[in-house]
Amino acid sequence: MSLRHALLALLEAEPMSGYSLARFFEQSVAYVWHAPHSQIYPELRRMHEAGLISGRSEARGTHATKTIYTLTKEGRAELARWVEEVTPSQRERDAGYLKASYLEYASFASARKQFEAHRAHHEEQRRRWEAHVRNLENRDTDLLRIRLAQNAELADAVVAYKVHVYHGLIDRAKHEVRWATAGLKLVDELEAGFRAGKKAAPRKRRTG
Amino acid sequence: MSLRHALLALLEAEPMSGYSLARFFEQSVAYVWHAPHSQIYPELRRMHEAGLISGRSEARGTHATKTIYTLTKEGRAELARWVEEVTPSQRERDAGYLKASYLEYASFASARKQFEAHRAHHEEQRRRWEAHVRNLENRDTDLLRIRLAQNAELADAVVAYKVHVYHGLIDRAKHEVRWATAGLKLVDELEAGFRAGKKAAPRKRRTG
DNA sequence: GACTGCATGTAACGAGTTACATGATTGG
DNA sequence: CCAATCATGTAACTCGTTACATGCAGTC
Numbered sequence: 290m291s292l293r294h295a296l297l298a299l300l301e302a303e304p305m306s307g308y309s310l311a312r313f314f315e316q317s318v319a320y321v322w323h324a325p326h327s328q329i330y331p332e333l334r335r336m337h338e339a340g341l342i343s344g345r346s347e348a349r350g351t352h353a354t355k356t357i358y359t360l361t362k363e364g365r366a367e368l369a370r371w372v373e374e375v376t377p378s379q380r381e382r383d384a385g386y387l388k389a390s391y392l393e394y395a396s397f398a399s400a401r402k403q404f405e406a407h408r409a410h411h412e413e414q415r416r417r418w419e420a421h422v423r424n425l426e427n428r429d430t431d432l433l434r435i436r437l438a439q440n441a442e443l444a445d446a447v448v449a450y451k452v453h454v455y456h457g458l459i460d461r462a463k464h465e466v467r468w469a470t471a472g473l474k475l476v477d478e479l480e481a482g483f484r485a486g487k488k489a490a491p492r493k494r495r496t497g
Numbered sequence: 498m499s500l501r502h503a504l505l506a507l508l509e510a511e512p513m514s515g516y517s518l519a520r521f522f523e524q525s526v527a528y529v530w531h532a533p534h535s536q537i538y539p540e541l542r543r544m545h546e547a548g549l550i551s552g553r554s555e556a557r558g559t560h561a562t563k564t565i566y567t568l569t570k571e572g573r574a575e576l577a578r579w580v581e582e583v584t585p586s587q588r589e590r591d592a593g594y595l596k597a598s599y600l601e602y603a604s605f606a607s608a609r610k611q612f613e614a615h616r617a618h619h620e621e622q623r624r625r626w627e628a629h630v631r632n633l634e635n636r637d638t639d640l641l642r643i644r645l646a647q648n649a650e651l652a653d654a655v656v657a658y659k660v661h662v663y664h665g666l667i668d669r670a671k672h673e674v675r676w677a678t679a680g681l682k683l684v685d686e687l688e689a690g691f692r693a694g695k696k697a698a699p700r701k702r703r704t705g
Numbered sequence: 706g707a708c709t710g711c712a713t714g715t716a717a718c719g720a721g722t723t724a725c726a727t728g729a730t731t732g733g
Numbered sequence: 734c735c736a737a738t739c740a741t742g743t744a745a746c747t748c749g750t751t752a753c754a755t756g757c758a759g760t761c
């Protein structure tokens with residue numbers, strides 16, 4: 290239940306409403322674990338039912354109200370339990386690599402497009418993460434300021450683990466870019482081989 | 498719908514029963530896309546209803562029967578459509594990295610255990626993929642033999658794309674091992690800093 | 706005749722996606 | 734007063750996990 294624990298971790302920094310939670314989520318954990326608001330609201334309700342968070346109503350403008358959620362003792366304990374526990378690794382499930390292993394069914398043009406899209410995606414991710422890690426290193430994100438103000442003792446660890454994570458993601462993105470680039474080269478080679486084979490032996494098909 | 502297309506790709510090589518499909522799946526695509534048999538059987542039923550595969554009964558022993566599934570024209574077309582199409586990348590969702598970014602809540606001992614487990618997992622994955630890629634390079638897997646016998650013209654591409662995928666996975670696993678190793682070093686440094694800080698200024702807590 | 710592996714499923718639940726829906730506030 | 738954006742959800746659906754269930758076939 291990663292979503293639940295990500296939310297607990299955010300609320301540990303500061304009590305907030307569902308909406309600001311969703312906004313902070315988008316600016317921090319979503320870089321590692323994406324979740325839309327349609328998943329966050331019901332999860333908050335379930336966490337409330339489970340006693341992990343408590344909610345209090347607060348005025349919003351003149352007519353409306355919003356609920357501010359706060360970690361309970363149980364919520365704090367659950368967060369602690371989760372970080373202590375070793376979670377078994379996720380099973381492999383990579384749609385891009387899966388399709389790449391069957392690209393022999395695709396045209397060369399389409400195979401190229403796939404590798405190009407893969408490369409573009411990971412270049413973009415890399416840029417995003419690099420920008421984010423700079424903010425972390427400068428201790429210049431809203432959440433970080435709140436957390437560091439509260440806990441000067443842990444400040445180094447708070448920043449260091451996150452920086453380590455983002456460096457890991459950046460390296461991974463670089464790897465994906467290299468992989469996609471090598472894939473493009475492979476397509477070129479296969480196409481060259483295919484053309485050469487066709488010219489040399491136009492009907493070399495045999496099933497022996 | 499990656500599962501569906503992975504199954505189509507397997508059936509393209511040879512008609513088979515749900516069980517042998519599940520076995521071949523486990524020995525090939527599962528390295529990239531895991532799925533248990535409890536997901537495969539119902540998906541086959543749905544694919545049959547959708548007209549992508551056809552089934553014929555065959556004797557199994559003296560009393561029982563099994564269903565052998567074959568790709569239909571529609572199934573073949575759907576497979577072709579899928580490989581041609583550029584699938585948007587999956588949203589980021591990595592439970593290990595998520596937890597790693599909140600390891601400041603964990604004990605140093607537990608943080609170490611997590612990185613060690615991460616490293617062990619990816620070392621094991623790497624070994625599995627390396628063994629598999631050797632078989633691919635030697636063209637020595639059951640499925641490959643079937644597919645290469647059918648289509649000598651595409652043989653190079655069939656092997657080359659898969660080898661490219663597994664090399665990518667192996668490099669990625671190496672990256673994860675390096676990342677976890679660096680994580681262990683980081684824990685050591687943080688712990689050393691923590692001890693030093695404690696000795697030098699046993700109650701340096703401040704919230705300014 | 707008991708055990709192991711082959712073979713095929715169902716059921717209940719939890720997680721995630723996409724689309725829809727509604728109303729309040731704030732700034733121009 | 735109109736648009737943007739704040740704010741909070743629901744609904745329907747698909748996908749994936751875990752556990753349970755059943756019976757045949759070959760072999761020791």
